Amino acid sequence: MRILVVGGAGYIGSHMCKLLAGAGHEVVVADNLGTGHREAVQWGPLVEVSIGDVAALGPVFDRYRFDAVMHFAAYSLVAESVTDPFKYYQNNVAATLALLRVMRDKGVARFVFSSTAAVFGEPQQELIDEAHPVVPINPYGASKLMVERVLADAAAAYGLRAVALRYFNAAGADPEGLIGESHEPESHLIPRLLRRAAGDTLDVKIFGSDYPTPDGTCIRDYIHVNDLCAAHLLALEYLDGHAGFHSFNLGNGTGYSVRQVVTAVEAVIGRSLGIESAARRPGDPARLVASSALAREVLGWRPALADLQTIIASAWRWHQAPKF
Ligand SMILES: NC(=O)c1ccc[n+]([C@@H]2O[C@H](COP(=O)([O-])OP(=O)(O)OC[C@H]3O[C@@H](n4cnc5c(N)ncnc54)[C@H](O)[C@@H]3O)[C@@H](O)[C@H]2O)c1
CATH class of the missing domain: 3.40.50.720 (NAD(P)-binding Rossmann-like Domain)
Incomplete structure (x- = not known):
């Protein structure tokens, strides 16, 4: 087509x-x-x-x-x-x-x-x-x-x-590293953490650690x-x-907390980023996780790269050598 x-x-x-x-x-x-x-x-x-x-x-x-x-x-x-x-x-x-x-x-x-x-x-x-x-x-x-x-x-x-x-x-990003996520300003957690890891002076904080979730931080899919x-x-x-x-x-149907994402990013890059907590932002729900049962059933869709570390590792490959 x-x-x-x-x-x-x-x-x-x-x-x-x-x-x-x-x-x-x-x-x-x-x-x-x-x-x-x-x-x-x-x-x-x-x-x-x-x-x-x-x-x-x-x-x-x-x-x-x-x-x-x-x-x-x-x-x-x-x-x-x-x-x-x-x-x-x-x-x-x-x-x-x-x-x-x-x-x-x-x-x-x-x-x-x-x-x-x-x-x-x-x-x-x-x-x-x-x-x-x-x-x-x-x-x-x-x-x-x-x-x-x-x-x-x-x-x-x-x-x-x-x-x-x-x-x-x-x-995540193209596993071959040809293209990746490059927003300006960047509002998404994983690329913000990885830009900081790659030397950017970006200020990254965990917004809210008193949500009704197991570790108190927001959960996303x-x-x-x-x-x-x-x-x-x-x-x-x-x-x-x-x-x-x-x-x-x-979505993957699995939620990860902001703190879990920070830990997973630190595992991928092999060092601590020293990310601190701050007050909640208005309008952030505690938990947002998808049921994709319909897409699985009707479209036959199956996420192949669902593991969080795999997702982060592909994005890290891009952020170490971004081409744009
Ligand atoms: N990134 C996410 O996590 C996410 C989540 C949910 C939904 N979405 C949706 O997915 C889509 C793609 O998101 P993304 O992260 O790739 O965004 P992006 O900003 O990287 O890409 C959007 C593209 O659309 C172009 N564009 C915008 N307005 C245009 C116009 N009027 N005419 C021609 N081109 C125009 C931009 O130049 C850009 O290349 C968006 O519709 C977004 O709302 C993204």
């Missing part, structure tokens, strides 16, 4: 391009390089375009005649979404709507969308499955949920076939970026036989 990877210059999108090319698909990247990296685009041409720009996007669809679109482009800093919600609704919702309109007009019917655990808001149960209520508590999560709603309506009205994959915490991308491939195959809109949670 020929696939448009929107946001393919970013962290997860670039890993997707590598996997797609390895599976024999033809890849074209559409990215405005707002947070992405030109050097991460290695498996197909880069079209520098903003997806909100319908006039620029139409000719790209005419030229390449895509079989499917995978959509990774978004802003994703939760705290920024609270202070500047218009920025998030504009880029994550309005620009996505423009992309979907071009797809409809050009007759491209398969769509795989990067959604997030943030659509659920405060967790109400130990393992979050697809039946968990969706009550996002910040504009970032709300923007992703709005797109899910748009996809469901577009499936009903225009015959779009769409899957939303709700990732928990993406982590980390999933290797390649496992996420493998689920996208399965979702694409699924859309061949299934019309409509479908959403799946993607």
Whole structure:
């Protein structure tokens, strides 16, 4: 298939391009390089375009005649979404709507969308499955949920076939070290710890050590970026036989506390990082862990790199010699 990877210059999108090319698909990247990296685009041409720009996007669809679109482009800093919600609704919702309109007009019917655990808001149960209520508590999560709603309506009205994959915490990097996670600013725990390990002066703290968890720190579900991308491939195959809109949670189903992650990072790098605790941050739930039973059952998805040390070791390889 020929696939448009929107946001393919970013962290997860670039890993997707590598996997797609390895599976024999033809890849074209559409990215405005707002947070992405030109050097991460290695498996197909880069079209520098903003997806909100319908006039620029139409000719790209005419030229390449895509079989499917995978959509990774978004802003994703939760705290920024609270202070500047218009920025998030504009880029994550309005620009996505423009992309979907071009797809409809050009007759491209398969769509795989990067959604997030943030659509659920405060967790109400130990393992979050697809039946968990969706009550996002910040504009970032709300923007992703709005797109899910748009996809469901577009499936009903225009015959779009769409899957939303709700990732928990993406982590790790290409085991060959060609691409990796490079956000600026970096808000994710593992790359922050590894940047510090690699000599960055970044201040890394454990926010809150009095949560109702075994060691008092927050618990999250980390999933290797390649496992996420493998689920996208399965979702694409699924859309061949299934019309409509479908959403799946993607996580390992195992939670690790912030302190456990710090210990695992220190084990991988072979020394202590001297990370200290600080007060809680507002809006951090104590525990966020996925049930991915539906993705396992329906898509046949199995995370292959689920072990936390394996995830961290792949990311460490990148952070010792980042290429962008
Ligand atoms: N990283 C995670 O842990 C995580 C968790 C849940 C969901 N997600 C979602 O996964 C997706 C990818 O995340 P990431 O960490 O790879 O982010 P990223 O910032 O590394 O990649 C996003 C890419 O999209 C591009 N982009 C943004 N707006 C654009 C626009 N209007 N037009 C064209 N290109 C645009 C950026 O330049 C960048 O290359 C996002 O939608 C994010 O919300 C990520």
